[in-house]
Amino acid sequence: MTSIPWLTILVFLPLVGALLCLLSWHSAALCRWLALATSWGVFTLTAGLFAAFRQGGAGWLLYEDHAWIAPLGIRYTLGLDGISLLLVLLTGFLMVVAVLVSWRVTRFSAAYFALLLGMEAGILGVFLALDLVLFYLFWELMLIPMLFLIGIWGHAGRAPAAVKFFLFTLAGSLLMLIAIIGLHLVHVEAGGAPSFALEALRGTALPARVEPWLYAAFLLAFALKVPLLPLHTWLPDAHTEAPTAGSVILAGLLLKTGVYGLLRFGLPLFPNAAAASLPWLAVPALVGIFYAAWIAYVQTDAKRLVAYASVAHMGFVVLGLAAWNQTALEGSILQLLSHGITTAALFALVGMIDERAHTRRLDELGGLWGRVPRLGFFFLLFCLAALGLPGLNNFVGEIMILIGAFQTRPWWGAAAFVGVVFAAAYMLRLVQAVLWGPPRRRDFWPDLDVREGVVLVALALAALWIGLYPAPLLQPLQAPVADLLGQVPLGPGPGGVP
Structure with missing residues (x-):
């Protein structure tokens, strides 16, 4: 090939x-x-x-x-x-x-x-x-x-x-561009041939006073895209x-x-600064899990609720990076896939509901299960996937992140476990407001058509595949994750269950 x-x-x-x-x-x-x-x-x-x-x-x-x-x-x-x-x-x-x-x-x-x-x-x-x-x-x-x-x-x-x-x-693009040019200039000044290649720049000996600044520019650019708290404010509106x-x-x-850029470029290019910063990334990750969960719980717009839920779930991904061991890092990357499937399905479902009801307000919905049972089934399925139900996709990545966090910093794992409970709270509120109770409107709603059914069945099969048999997706990660861990050695941290 x-x-x-x-x-x-x-x-x-x-x-x-x-x-x-x-x-x-x-x-x-x-x-x-x-x-x-x-x-x-x-x-x-x-x-x-x-x-x-x-x-x-x-x-x-x-x-x-x-x-x-x-x-x-x-x-x-x-x-x-x-x-x-x-x-x-x-x-x-x-x-x-x-x-x-x-x-x-x-x-x-x-x-x-x-x-x-x-x-x-x-x-x-x-x-x-x-x-x-x-x-x-x-x-x-x-x-x-x-x-x-x-x-x-x-x-x-x-x-x-x-x-x-x-x-x-x-802002993120300019930060990245400045850091790219700065790294290139440092590489040339150190005697290297002009190059922007990852392999060439990865071996550059960076001055101790320069590396943290270049790494900070990369980190901020990618954190804006993740987004990490408090850089998340653009996401719910978008x-x-x-x-x-x-x-x-x-x-x-x-x-x-954002996560991929950090893994592929930010961490390997600046291993010393990255090693110093990774434990601190757990702070905005954990705060983001709880803050976004609380904000999601009080939302009245279904789409905005899912948006804040997305911020909370990405907090788990960053926590896995901060733990920086094989189990947590593989779980974070797998969670990228799971989060992509689950949130794509939820946003697609909210869009389908909006096409029928012409509203996304939770106080104007209700009774979906009785009115459009096929759509209601898929809505329940993906809400359960988002809260981490065993057998569905989000559970596998989350449990690997939690286990990896317990191995590195037990209190991180304990705090993130409480975050899972918060996720259940806002997702169950969404289910209750949309699926159950009497319909608040009596106009006719068609159930899923063939096109919508194909979309949701495909997403559901992907969620079940990851939830029930993730091994084929984890196997390709073993070697590159081990290589990443070797490039940014943090050293052994305290582990075990408290």
């Missing part, structure tokens, strides 16, 4: 589809089918890569490297390991979901689907790029389409939400005002790029 540039094909196929959508602007139906065919082709390719490399292994499973801007040492370098393998698989899968939930979009449909596919190319590039300049270009490519999706196809408050998203995005597909991609994929 290495004789064919599979990674380049994977990245540029969505861009070809986006161009075809723009050329078919005269037919909304043709744009939809082109977008679906392209996203399905990408997913098929990612599934094929997963089937070929599911055993994992040390080093790069696929690698492409070509000269690009030689005088500056900028190269076109893509690489696939076990971590990026799972994330590109998730990207391909959720983009098919995003296209299907957008099936009824008719306003400027050519631009809409072109932006979706352009964003997919950017996300795939972020998960595959191994040159920092190339990574930055893909980072921008994935963010700009989201700005337009919120600003043009969003809900009533789309303009302020888009502006806030843009400002936070711009989720609330984004179209359904925008929320699916934002929660399911864009937030994952």
Whole structure:
């Protein structure tokens, strides 16, 4: 398979589809089918890569490297390991979901689907790029389409939400760009050849006074995307005002790029600063779990509740990073997949309810189970997955994070366990408000149609697969996670159950 540039094909196929959508602007139906065919082709390719490399292994499973801007040492370098393998698989899968939930979009449909596919190319590039300049270009490519999706196809408050998203995005991008240039200059001053390649820069001996500042810029840029408390304020507004597909991609994929960037670039490039900072990352992670859970519990808008729940769940992911051992780190990466599937399903369900009820207010809903039982079944299933019910996807990642946290800092694990109880509180409140009780309105609601059923069945099967048999997803992670732990050695911390 290495004789064919599979990674380049994977990245540029969505861009070809986006161009075809723009050329078919005269037919909304043709744009939809082109977008679906392209996203399905990408997913098929990612599934094929997963089937070929599911055993994992040390080093790069696929690698492409070509000269690009030689005088500056900028190269076109893509690489696939076990971590990026799972994330590109998730990207391909959720983009098919995003296209299907957008099936009824008719306003400027050519631009809409072109932006979706352009964003997919950017996300795939972020998960595959191994040159920092190339990574930055893909980072921008994935963010700009989201700005337009919120600003043009969003809900009533789309303009302020888009502006806030843009400002936070711009701040994170500028921080990253400054740090990339600074790291390059330090590398050249240390006698290295001009380069932005991860492998070349990783071996740079950074002065003790410089490394913390460069690492802080990377950390803030990626923490803005996770987002870590108190950098989360852009996320609920963006989720609330984004179209359904925008929320699916934002929660399911864009937030994952922050964690991935930290794992792929931030920690390996600055191992000393990273080793000093990782234990402190547990503080905003734990605070975020409880704060976001409390704010989620008092929400009256179902979509906003799910948005704050997403912040809380990402707190568990960051806690696994802070614990920094094999079990916790594998659990964090697996939780990225689980969170992507669960939140994508919940945002899709909230969008389906909004299409029928024309409201997302909890005090105007109720009785969903009796009115649309198939939709109600899937709503209950994914709410149970979000609160960590054993047998469903979120449970596996959360229990691995908790076990890893107990091994490193027992009180972290104890505090995070209480956070699981808080998650149950706000998710059960959502279930009670939407599913149970008498209907507050008597107008007719159709149950799931075939398209909606296909989306939810696919997401449910993915949730059950991870919950019941996660081994095929954990196996590719073993070697790259062990390599990461070797690059940033924290040393043994206190462990065991208190």
